Amino acid sequence: MSKFESVPLEEDVTMITQLDTNFGEYDVRYEKWSWDGIVAESLIFLTEDIANITDSEIIEQIRNSTLSPKSDEKIKRGEEFTFVNFNFNFIAD
Numbered sequence: 001m002s003k004f005e006s007v008p009l010e011e012d013v014t015m016i017t018q019l020d021t022n023f024g025e026y027d028v029r030y031e032k033w034s035w036d037g038i039v040a041e042s043l044i045f046l047t048e049d050i051a052n053i054t055d056s057e058i059i060e061q062i063r064n065s066t067l068s069p070k071s072d073e074k075i076k077r078g079e080e081f082t083f084v085n086f087n088f089n090f091i092a093d
Contacts (some may be wrong), residue, residue, distance in 0.1 A: 004029040
């Protein structure tokens with residue numbers, strides 16, 4: 001059973017890619033998704049795993065990784081999961 005099995009998915013989001021993997025020392029779920037003309041990527045952490053590091057530290061690790069964010073990162077810490085969304089691209093209709 002995946003640690004990320006209960007990650008919520010918004011009803012109108014289309015999942016392009018989803019992979020449970022590692023990011024450094026952390027177990028994460030990587031997602032690439034689309035919603036309302038936007039394609040973006042997410043790293044989802046267990047909130048308890050990153051409780052002792054700041055948002056800035058998480059962003060710095062992502063920026064220094066092979067993920068190569070091309071847009072501002074958005075972080076949302078929840079009780080169970082922390083979402084880091086990045087590489088927002090607008091697609092034409």
